[in-house]
Amino acid sequence: MKAAVRCSALDMAGLSAAEKHAKRQDKTSAKRVVRDASPLVYKTLDLRSAYDAHTKGVRQNKAAKKPVLHFIVRFPPELLDERRTNRSKEELQRAMVRQAVEFINETHGGNAVFAARLDRDEAGESIVDVFASPVYEKRTKRTPPDQPGEMWSSATKFGRELADKHREEIQRRHSGAAPNYSAPRAVGIALQSEFAAFFERRNNIKLEPKREKSDGAPDRLETEAFKAVETERTELKTQREQLDAERAKLDAAQVDFERQKSVAVEAVRAERKRVSGLRGILVERLKSLDEAISEVRKSLPRIRRSIQIALRLGSRKEVEETRAARTDAVKIMPQMKRTKAETVALLRAMSAPKKAPEKLADTDSFDGPTV
Template identity: 40%
Template sequence: MKGKSGSVRVNSLTPSGLSAMETHEKRLDQSSVLRVKRDTPPLIYSPYGESLSLQESFNAHNEGAKRNKAAGKIALHAFVQFPTEVPLTPENEQRMLDEAVAFINASHGGRAVFRARLDRDEAGRHGVDVFYAPKYEKVTRRGKVVEDWISLSKFGKEMALARFGERQKKAKGPNSGLFEPVVDADGQPVMERCDSPYFQGQALQDLWTAHLREKMGLEWVERGKKKVGRDPDRLEPEEYKLAEDQKKLQLSLERVDMEREFLAAFKSGEFTLKPAKKPESLNGAFREKPALSPERKERLRLCSKAVCPEVRMTLNEILADKLAQEEKLAELTQREERLKAQEAIIEAAKAEAKAEVMSGLKDDYSTLQRAWATNEATYSVDTEGYWRWWYEAERGTPRHARVNACFESVGGLVGWMAKRFEEVMNEVVRYLTPAAQTEFKNEWIDALDRGDAPEWWAPGDGPSGVTGGSGSMSGLVFRK
């Protein structure tokens, strides 16, 4: 009958149990994380407000109602299982949620359900979690009507009693050790009401099968097999503890495997981490090239939920350190770029200033060179034995100031060149024949008259013994 039958399992919830159910709904507990198979949100029935949580829905449902204050249980949780042969479509999923709510309300007074949920991220998607606390109008012995009274057992007992009525009580015989019918002192059978949790469960299963067939039109549905005994399916304490430990171990191993897969994907670059709002949260971004498949992305999202809080915090600390180092490096890089830009500006200014200076020196050199070549300025040894430039133009004129500036900047260089020229010329004249010396002297005097050659008036001013400027000349004197 697998796939053709449905079932309803009901548990009572304490305040801590209700809180645990909310944690499970939010996928904050370890078992729910490991059961997640896909990233699909659940369908929620929340009659008191879509934005309310499970606890807030219970508070809204409980407001104004009275209950037995001594009772430790505050609500009921029914897991309503539909036949797995029902096709999974968006329409069928919504209908399963609606029908589960309708069934629990119909069988528990009409005002019972305060929240229901159909999970769509797990392997099984044919079950609906229904949370309810049945309300009814309670009439006191004096006839007073209390509008809202909550009872977790009233409707279940009435349901079982209506279906099974009474039967003769049985008890274990002291001699035989077997369960035997109980009779009173007159030999009459002692009757008992069939409203225990066992009978409540049987009645609920019968009604649910009828609902599937009659209300939903699933005529092919078969009722699940009844249990042979009334005892709950349980193990001895030692066996139960061992089984629970094995489950915990298996969950831990699965979590470790998923955590390792997550870290391996992070190391290989399948995704990167971004700063998270909380240190225990993970905020990732998948790489774009090569892009990951949707299935791989979904798998990594599930694996991220299995990462323990300590590892999450460590990853975020490493990310924070890395970002801080990158910011510091970026700051140093920007500072270095600014310094380079400033150095470039300084070097450009230096180059520009140097070019200006060189241009000025070149202009001064050309000016003084022309002044010397045209006898506008000359140099000689002064009375104290120093080489000095002389300028005979009228003082105070712009031209006088200009040539004086050239004396200051490049006068030494031009003077040195003139001195070297004189020495070279004296060496040349020294080796000329008398006739050549006479010809040289005459040509030089002619050049002086034309203004095409420098004029020397004393030793140190030019070739030894060459004078002129007005056609005058003297004999050549050779240095020995």
């Protein structure tokens, strides 16, 4: 989880602009709205009148041109996951507002915040805007011990004190140059460290170690840029999910292809086995035909001699039977030769390679001449 706090100083014009934005009376606020939800408000949205009431009777340096501090306190969005707790989102957001106000008051003298709110109609639902003008009692050597000191307001006093508290870290991160402890970056470093410690102490939740920057370039995105980044991230996530779905389909198709391929291979093997068996049967049949033809050919001379003997010595009946046997032998020979020729042709057909499919002519394509 990550948490952050940023601070900027406002003059009266800036405070008026912030009030218009809070009341959704400017163009920027209309662009940022993503849902219909009212803000959670601490005290009021009337920032200028709240500031005037907060600083009534309070003195401040005449040279102070920006007496108001605008803090943007970002809590970890993961806190709003209602599955982590039995509390509703609104209860969690109200706790964020209370803690943001508590943190700013705690680090800025105890009487600093005059207004705060959490906008629930924008993309970020865990960001609290806090408006403060730290008021403190100023005591000098001239102040009687038994009397209160004058009340003053300062936008820089407590920031400098925080920076001095975190002097070691600020010096380490300002390599090669003596840091200005009242500069915005020095105050920002101290403020961030203070908020991380406050959050962990207050919620008993460990945050990710903060990533230290080597320079003072801003690392916070404006809302419009943030929305653009979030939109891009959402689109990338959608595309990634689509790619994962396509990959799953391809994997399933590959598995199905391999299965069908395996079935086809087994079918081919079975067919080859069947054809091989048929070929063996035909070969045996051809062998038997050759033997039968050979026997018939051998028997013809014997039949001829038997007829001659029967004509000289035998009866008429024996002669007729011998001649009938010769006639049958002569008739069956052509039939056996035809059967042999058919068997040989069938064996050759089974052994010959398959002919490649005939290619279509160009005129057979879809973009060819119309018939």
